[in-house]
Amino acid sequence: MRACDKISVEIYYFSGTGNSLHVAREIRKRITETELIPIVSLLNKNIIKTNAKIVGFVFPIHLAMAPAAVIEFLKKLDLRSAEYIFTVATRAGSQHRAFIDLENILKKKGKSLDSYFSLNMPSNDPKFEGWEPATDEEIRKLESNVQNKLDSIQEIILKKEKYHEEDTEFITHMPAFPILSIFLPFLNRFYNVEFYADSKCARCGTCERVCLSGKVKMIDGKPVWHKDIQCFFCHACLNYCPEQAVQIKSSRLLKSFTEENERYSHPYATADDIAGQK
Numbered sequence: 001m002r003a004c005d006k007i008s009v010e011i012y013y014f015s016g017t018g019n020s021l022h023v024a025r026e027i028r029k030r031i032t033e034t035e036l037i038p039i040v041s042l043l044n045k046n047i048i049k050t051n052a053k054i055v056g057f058v059f060p061i062h063l064a065m066a067p068a069a070v071i072e073f074l075k076k077l078d079l080r081s082a083e084y085i086f087t088v089a090t091r092a093g094s095q096h097r098a099f100i101d102l103e104n105i106l107k108k109k110g111k112s113l114d115s116y117f118s119l120n121m122p123s124n125d126p127k128f129e130g131w132e133p134a135t136d137e138e139i140r141k142l143e144s145n146v147q148n149k150l151d152s153i154q155e156i157i158l159k160k161e162k163y164h165e166e167d168t169e170f171i172t173h174m175p176a177f178p179i180l181s182i183f184l185p186f187l188n189r190f191y192n193v194e195f196y197a198d199s200k201c202a203r204c205g206t207c208e209r210v211c212l213s214g215k216v217k218m219i220d221g222k223p224v225w226h227k228d229i230q231c232f233f234c235h236a237c238l239n240y241c242p243e244q245a246v247q248i249k250s251s252r253l254l255k256s257f258t259e260e261n262e263r264y265s266h267p268y269a270t271a272d273d274i275a276g277q278k
């Protein structure tokens with residue numbers, strides 16, 4: 001049990017490149033008695049208990065879903081103290097089914113999401129042909145929308161209002177979505193991309209430091225992605241490598257273009273901020 005009964009809001013967050021961390025911090029600026037708790041720091045616990053009456057989850061969308069680490073965490077979380085639960089998902093703009101999945105988990109605990117929102121932010125997934133990181137101008141525009149939306153989110157949370165964001169983008173409106181959604185939970189299993197460091201690697205160990213799952217280990221001064229440790233696909237190793245030496249290997253299902261593409265991390269989130277989640 002955490003010893004912080006006075007804290008009125010707890011936000012549990014997961015962030016590979018700082019977008020979701022930025023959002024969590026911005027909510028804390030607006031609702032001052034908020035404690036930010038990194039999900040990764042709790043994953044090795046068997047039972048995790050909230051103390052707050054208002055509880056939030058902030059994380060990125062991965063492959064149209066909540067990251068596997070977030071799902072694992074939520075399944076263990078004892079939410080009995082929570083009287084109001086909200087979620088903010090950050091994404092690069094595509095539709096997802098994260099809220100449906102979260103609702104299903106919470107339902108088994110006799111809880112539900114009182115409000116949920118998604119925020120469009122720059123993409124941190126440089127493996128596609130022609131991918132380019134958001135320009136400063138695009139980041140400014142996205143950030144301005146994020147700030148406006150966070151003002152509304154703050155009001156909704158403080159008034160403990162119900163708010164289920166109407167999603168107007170494509171997947172949920174496709175006739176095939178109910179069928180597609182059956183297969184989505186299995187998509188993670190097929191998303192088995194492999195990482196490696198190319199000859200630009202300066203052996204600085206940043207990849208090991210920011211790796212949220214503990215998969216990257218420096219062995220004889222070189223990074224090794226351990227086969228037996230499950231990757232969280234947060235892309236921190238890929239995006240924070242100062243030499244852009246970390247790459248994704250092409251697989252039969254996916255051709256990767258990381259060798260040609262630039263990288264992205266949130267302008268206010270350092271490698272130390274990401275590593276600090278562990």
Ligand SMILES: Cc1cc2nc3c(=O)[nH]c(=O)nc-3n(C[C@H](O)[C@H](O)[C@H](O)COP(=O)(O)O)c2cc1C
Nearest residue numbers: 016017018019020060061063064091092093094124
């Ligand atoms: C492996 C992976 C899969 C992603 N899948 C999606 C997706 O399905 N839809 C989407 O809009 N964004 C997707 N993104 C982009 C991230 O959700 C987005 O950039 C997010 O804000 C990153 O947050 P973070 O910096 O807190 O990790 C994906 C990113 C990664 C690394």
